[in-house]
Amino acid sequence: MNRFPLLIAAAATACIATPSLAKDRSVPVYSDYNPYYLDYKTDISEAKRELRSDLRRAKDASSREDAWHEYRREVADAEHDFRKEMAERGMIVRRGRVTVEE
Incomplete structure (x- = not known):
């Protein structure tokens, strides 16, 4: 039984399911799910x-x-640095308010 295709499918699913600020705007900016906020x-x-x-x-x-x-x-x-990282991802942060640019 070849497990390689199963591993590829599992890895692809994990990548798709992992929230990222660039792809999933539902990740809160001010949360520990945001690595740039953790750096801040x-x-x-x-x-x-x-x-x-x-x-x-x-x-x-x-x-x-x-x-x-x-x-x-x-x-x-x-x-x-935090505002710059967010702006590069289309999110403008000003005094705690976040604007998402389309």
Whole structure:
């Protein structure tokens, strides 16, 4: 009994059934099913850890302000990257709102 055609059929079914943002617009943008949103959440989490660490080591007001400035810059960069990835997939993200371009 040749199992090769069965394996090909199973693999094809898995590929078709797997949701992707490019093909299936029913995948929520702000969910863990979206790998770009997971990257965004990871970047924000890392920025928060760095901020806490920098604030613990800060000796004066200038050092604390530098830490906050770096944090805001990293958050802005993460948001930019997320919006860019979504735009490449036809989804425009602005302040938590998503517009799907046809």
